[in-house]
Amino acid sequence: MPKDTGIGAAKKRREDVRFLTGAGNYTDDINVRGQAYVHFLRSDVAHAKINGIDTSAAAAMPGVVRIFTGADFTGVGGLPCGWQVTDRHGVPMQEPPHPILAQGKVRHVGDPIAAVVADTYEQARDAAEAIVLDLEELPAVVNMGAALKDGATKVHDDLTSNLCYDWVLGQTDDAAVQAAFDAAAHVTTLELTNQRLVANPMEPRVAVAEYSRGTEDYTLYTTSQNPHVIRLLMCAFVLGLPEHKVRVVAPDVGGGFGTKIFHYAEEAFVTFAAKACNRPVKWTASRSEAFMSDAQGRDHVTKIELALDADNNFVALRTNTMANMGAYLSTFSSSVPTWLHGTLMAGNYRTPVIQVNVKAVFTNTVPVDAYRGAGRPEATYQLERVIDKAARELGVDPIKLRRQNFITEFPYDTPVALTYDTGDYNGTMDKLEVAADIVGFAARRAESEKRGKLRGLGVNCYIEACGIAPSNIVGMLGARAGLYDAATVRVNATGSISVMVGAHSHGQGHETAFPQVVAEMIGIDESMVEIVHGDTSKIPFGMGTYGSRSLAVCGSAMVRATEKIINKAKKIAAHLMEASDTDIELKDGRFTVAGTDKSVAWGDVTLTAYVPHNFPLTEIEPGLEETAFYDPANFTYPAGAYACEVEVDPETGKVTVERFAAADDFGNIINPMIVDGQVHGGIGQGIGQALLESCVYDENGQLLTGSYMDYAMPRADDVPFYAVDHSSQTPCTHNPLGVKGCGEAGAIGSPPAVVNAVIDALHSGGMTHVAHIDMPVSPSRVWSAMQG
Amino acid sequence: MPQVSMTVNGKATSGTVEGRTLLSGYLRDHLGLTGTHVGCDTSQCGACVVHVNGAAVKSCAILALEADGADVATIEGQANADGSLNVIQQAFQDHHGLQCGFCTPGMVMSAAALLKENPKPTERDVREYLEGNICRCTGYHNIVKAIMAASGQDVTAIAAE
The missing domain is CATH 3.90.1170.50 (Aldehyde oxidase/xanthine dehydrogenase, a/b hammerhead)
Structure with a gap:
């Protein structure tokens, strides 16, 4: 039976009432x-x-x-x-x-x-x-390749060139990488663009x-x-x-979506x-x-090469990426194409040799920074596209090729600086095959073909590094900030609780989900717990919400602070019942002395904390308020497998997304309704990137897509209903809730599925010359590709 | 500056506005009805949809003076008389049809107009009607589901909440 309260319950959101009645308080309302x-x-x-x-x-x-x-x-x-x-x-x-x-x-x-x-x-x-x-x-420099040429106009006169940095990760010995490629039985190469987007909250x-x-x-x-x-x-x-x-x-x-x-x-x-x-x-x-x-997103141009042995095992991967910084360095811009992108190039796979090369480039365009997924969508897109291309070149099933190369033993040290703590990529793929009804695809394709349409199935996996991040590690990598978070749990005399958190909710439903955790830990009703966020005069110094970190990092701080509260409350309860605090148990909002029928209610203890007439004042202070700062030991690693089915109209090149299924492993889940909603939204943005959205400058640096008249936002009739499954759950091993984060997955996992599906559709129609189409996969691009 | 008068959520209102003042500006800045949101400047996003004489209108796309004498309804006037959420609002909460809440007032007002003219819309009907309302958070899944549920249709067969 699904729970109706506490951790795991699909609680309706309390914040909805104000938003649905026009009573929200947005900044422009102030x-x-x-x-x-x-x-x-x-x-x-x-x-x-x-x-x-x-x-x-x-x-x-x-x-x-x-x-x-x-x-x-x-x-x-x-x-x-x-x-x-x-x-x-x-x-x-x-x-x-x-x-x-x-x-x-x-x-x-x-x-x-x-x-x-x-x-x-x-x-x-x-x-x-x-x-x-x-x-x-x-003269304006817009194209990254041109910006890096000798004698190019400089965006900043005082810099030596338009190159911000030339960075490498993984196997830095070029000869060693080349040797792995030389020894390979097959090499698949793909050049692609991850186009510039505008976040558009x-x-x-x-x-x-x-x-x-x-x-x-x-x-x-x-x-x-x-x-x-x-x-x-x-x-x-x-x-x-x-x-x-x-x-x-x-x-x-x-x-927010990053911007x-x-x-x-x-x-x-x-x-x-x-x-x-x-x-x-x-x-x-x-x-x-x-x-x-607003800082814009993505804008990477990449060449990726995947080497496989004679048994189709991945043996080496090499990428060369140019990443557009725009005209200035926005707050976290420099980290996106490097530590949030290069580190994810192992994906879900055992690839022993990986080399990631990134040149970051200044151009006369709006600055580029994190947009939902931030680096991880770019990594996923190139990796999952090149795997699909390899499968097609080798004539093997793309799901089988992925499964064959999955990482199956954890913890797993990747060649690109991460340690995945846990995961079950085969189990998650099993869930996807059911959710997407892969076995029924052939019949659906036949039905589409009867109507003169081409139908394609695209599948891909993703992994992301979330819950950013261990401060000592990111500090070594160049971060100029710590990435812990903080929570203060203030128990009021009458037993209600205010939780002041460093995380910020701008759609994620923290005001509903966070109390589910605290209420369950204490055994009280969620309505007694209020979340306070978004005001530096009220909340402890926390780093905020991005990188799917709110629950994994700030939620962990909240758990630690609540544990401190419970420990202190047990001491007060022990005093009231003249027992040892080690014998006190807290269940359903009552403190009992183990093995006896003695008990006191939560409210009795909280009142005693603030009216300390009968109180162990020589041992503990009055009051009941605790703060915890939580600095994670590792990133978290949500992972999943996505499937998209498209229909392509061979007359016009128009692509329609007919079905979309997502199987995600987010570890433990606090509110499945909110998690589903996060995945839906990410998929909507991913389909938007795959089919519609593109931020375009002309050769003079004029922004051609400066409004919703020109920049194609996904609308309700551009997307289908989504099938979402998150029952594959391998809890995070290093945070107290075992959670991994779900905010970015949909946007990371969905673009390659759509493009893989379009290529599959075209190949089913005999257009086997089409190896790739850059996003957005617009009717004109598809039609042009079809013409060869 | 010209004077404008209109009924808003059943109450008589009037104010002095510039000729160029939009209805959205009159509602937000003159009446303090900040539930009507402005998300773009090209009448594309639909966050500002209100009802003018019963019809769904983008309030950023008409001048306040054009609504002189009109009967205007905004999100602030949609709840039931006892303050509880109306059927559409309740369906949005029940089916998680909103996240950040910014597009929500326009979505609710558009949904109300849709259901008035088409009490049992199909999924396709809902999606096409919402062409003029952009949401960046939900991927539309739960919005479409909420509106179909608000029309009394069984949505349990639709994939996960």
Whole structure:
């Protein structure tokens, strides 16, 4: 029987009621008395020298409070990059400055040049149009290959080239890798692009800041996945403010998908301007601004080579990737193509020799950073595409080829720096074959063919490294932050509990799922537990939500803090019952003395903690509040197998996703309804990447996909219902809940399944010359490929 | 600046707006009804859908002045009289039809308009009707399921919750 309460129960979400009644509190819903509005004048060219900014006419426009340019920010720091990657020669990456407002040059369409603060948003925008810019347009570098050529225009004059770093992981001895390839019976090579995407959370970014002259305190409300990280970066690196005088609040946030991790110029600007103007300042991005100012995702160009022996065992893998950084290094940009990508190239397979080469490149485009999956989708896509191609070249079943090469013994040390603690890839594939009804595919294909359509089946696996991350390891790898998390469990006198967490919920349902854990540990009703998040003045210093880490890392901190609570409560209960605390048992919210009928209720103990008339004051302090910081011992390794069935219209090249099945191993699960929803959403984004989405710049660096008119977001009629199975569960071995994280899996596992299915469909129609089609697999690309 | 008056969720409202003020701006900034969300600037995303004289309308796509004298319904007025969730809202909660909640007001308002004109929509009907509402979180699975459930149809056969 499914549980109806506690860990494993599909509890309906408590936060839904406010969202369904219009009572959510998103950042744009926050208005501070007396606030002014800022509009950013952004570059409409990709690369130019700023010869002059004449703000005189604009400053005289109605309602204008003040106009800021780069000159106002010469005394403050730029936006920092949080991860220093060291190249193959041990040299740190090139790290150009990233100013709040452009200094001397603009480097991408959307680069902010000036900021107009006015009484109303409309006045700010009107005045911005009256600013006269003298821009001397320069050639733009957009294509990564061209950017790396000798003599290419440099995005940053002070750097030696447009190469941020040239990085290698795995077997660094080129000759050893080549020897493995030379000895192979078969080598499959594939060149592919993982196209640039825009994360597009439905809530555009917003920032509102106020400054109190009386207390010299700042409050910044911002659309963030990690308010403490924003406060630290903004205070310590950008504005030079004392952290304790700055409160950062991320209230209800309308989706993040990575792009709300990063510290952005607009946040620092409104905070700076609130003091400079002595008025609260609010900024609300339009969607058009979001397209040219939110950090974008993916944008890798890769050549991957897979070597197999005569028995079809994988013997070596080599990749060469160019990763687009855009014009500046966004907060975690440098880590995405390296430690979040290269380390995953082993996938679910035993491949003894792996070499991953990555060149990160500056171009005159919007900065690129983590987007749902961040590096892991790029790794999965190339690996699972090249395996599929190999299977086709060798004439073997793609599922069989994968199974033959699966890692089956754990723990497993990969050649690319990770240790997988647990997994059951065959068991998960078994689940997929059932969920996807693989045996029924032939009949469905025959039915499609009767209607003149080509039907294809695509299967792939994925593995991801989540729950980021052990601080000591990421520190060695260049991270400039720790990646623990924190929780404070505050038991109130009457027994209800407030849990202050470093994780941030922007759709993941923490307010419902986290109490399921605490309530089960104590044996009380979930309604007695409240989750507090998103406000640095209330929560302990936690690192926030990304990388599928909330439950694995912050949830573990919450468990540790709750354990401390229980231990202390047992001491109080023991005192009340005149017993030894080692004899106290807690079950269903009652403390009992083992082997007796003596008991006290949870509420009696909590009240005693705060009204300590009869209390062991010489042994323990009154009160019942505990904090725990949890730093994971390893990453977690969710893994799974996905299957997609498509129909291709041979007349038009139009691809329709007919069926999609996912089998995931997330370890233990707290709320299966929420987990299913996370997988659904990831698959929706993955199908979007595979078939529809692409962020496109022209050769001059103009953003051609600057709105939903041009950037194809997946809609309800682009996707089918999904079959999701997460009954394959190998619990994580190193965190107290045995959980692995589920937030990114869908987006990581689904794109190769779709593309594999399209190729399968075309081959079934006799178009065996089609080895690959780059995403998005649009009708025109499919049709062109079909024509040969 | 011109004066505008309209009934919103059964209450008479009026205000002074600029000619260029959108209905979404009037609702959010003048009336404080912030449940109506603005997710784009090209009338594509549907987060701002409200009902104007009974029809689903993207409130970012009409001027406040165009709604002068109209009867407007927003997400804030959708719950039952006793404050409990209405059938559509309850179905969204029961079937996990929302995650971050930002697109949700528009989804609920569109769903209400759909069910008014098509009380027993098929899966295809729902998906096509929602063409103008973008959700980035759910992959639409549970939204479609919730709307079909709200229409009284048995959705237990649809793959996992």
